[in-house]
Amino acid sequence: MNELNTYREKIVNAGLKVTNQRVLILSILEHISHPSADDILQEFRNRNRNVSIGTVYNTLEAFVEKRLIRKLETEGGVVRYELTPDSHFHLYSREDERVEDYFDDELLALIRDHIESKGIKDFTVDEIRLQFIGSFTDK
Amino acid sequence: MNELNTYREKIVNAGLKVTNQRVLILSILEHISHPSADDILQEFRNRNRNVSIGTVYNTLEAFVEKRLIRKLETEGGVVRYELTPDSHFHLYSREDERVEDYFDDELLALIRDHIESKGIKDFTVDEIRLQFIGSFTDK
DNA sequence: ATTGCTGCAAACTCTTTGCAAGTTC
DNA sequence: GAACTTGCAAAGAGTTTGCAGCAAT
Secondary structure, three states: OHHHHHHHHHHHHOOOOOOHHHHHHHHHHHHOOOOEHHHHHHHHHHOOOOOOHHHHHHHHHHHHHOOOEEEEEOOOOOEEEEEOOOOOEEEEEOOOOOEEEEOOHHHHHHHHHHHHHHOEOOEEEEEEEEEEEEEEOOO | OHHHHHHHHHHHHOOOOOOHHHHHHHHHHHHOOOOEHHHHHHHHHHOOOOOOHHHHHHHHHHHHHOOOEEEEEOOOOOEEEEEOOOOOEEEEEOOOOOEEEEOOHHHHHHHHHHHHHHOEOOEEEEEEEEEEEEEEOOO
8 A cells, every 4th residue: 555655645745636447557667677558558457447548648647748758769660658767778679579677877877977077068967878789598 | 972872881881681671771870860760850841852750760770770879768758869979978957858978988998997897786787778867058 | 603792672660640539628 | 819739631751662574692
């Protein structure tokens, strides 16, 4: 229950009205990794809860605007979402749709320092995104 | 004319048949920055040359498979393409659809070295992609 | 001659939008 | 009760596919 209140808080703090759909969408974003809008719709069905696909998109878009979550663009052309992360990067498989998080604060600091000391002409950096494309060697 | 022959060569070397459409598409990729499929179609029209949108997509997909070009996923959901680059990064505007190249070999080396020395568990890196999201301060 | 490519149109997928009814604050 | 949100359905944008005819090797 405590968890649910955290979601409500986040939504209130973002200046949005709290609805069941929004709380559940936030919750799903916490429990499924990088879901697409359709993944979220399916998860509502799995839990016997109702939502329309339009609402899912509307809500996700509202969350993105409020910076509660962010979009990931993928090779497959489907947009995926994730809770706004403590900085991390992404590993993309060349072979399939797999996406994994990769945490490396050291690397992030390295890039940040480099950019800060050097600067980019005519550009102010707001966010750093880094992806590694390659092959997963586990399983 | 020499330029055109270079395009033909690239296509032959990729094991694809040389057609006027393909040569022109390669040429457009060289002269327009990060075009979408539709940008390419428009450019054919500008030059009074004919192509169908299906062919544009087929060709781009063939080129991507042969690694002649690569896809860029953008916030807007439209896929853009570019000639397979000497490594560089991308600057994305938070406000509009603008995308610029950013060259920084030093930074690339930094990231590469870091990854090589440290390694990523269960993952082999094939390609590094880095984007900076922020604001253009020129103009 | 064989294989691959083009053009066209139809189909598909993902996402957005308009609006009436319902909810939240 | 004012403002916002939902659900639904329809529309829109971008991309993919099937196939007959044509072109490249």
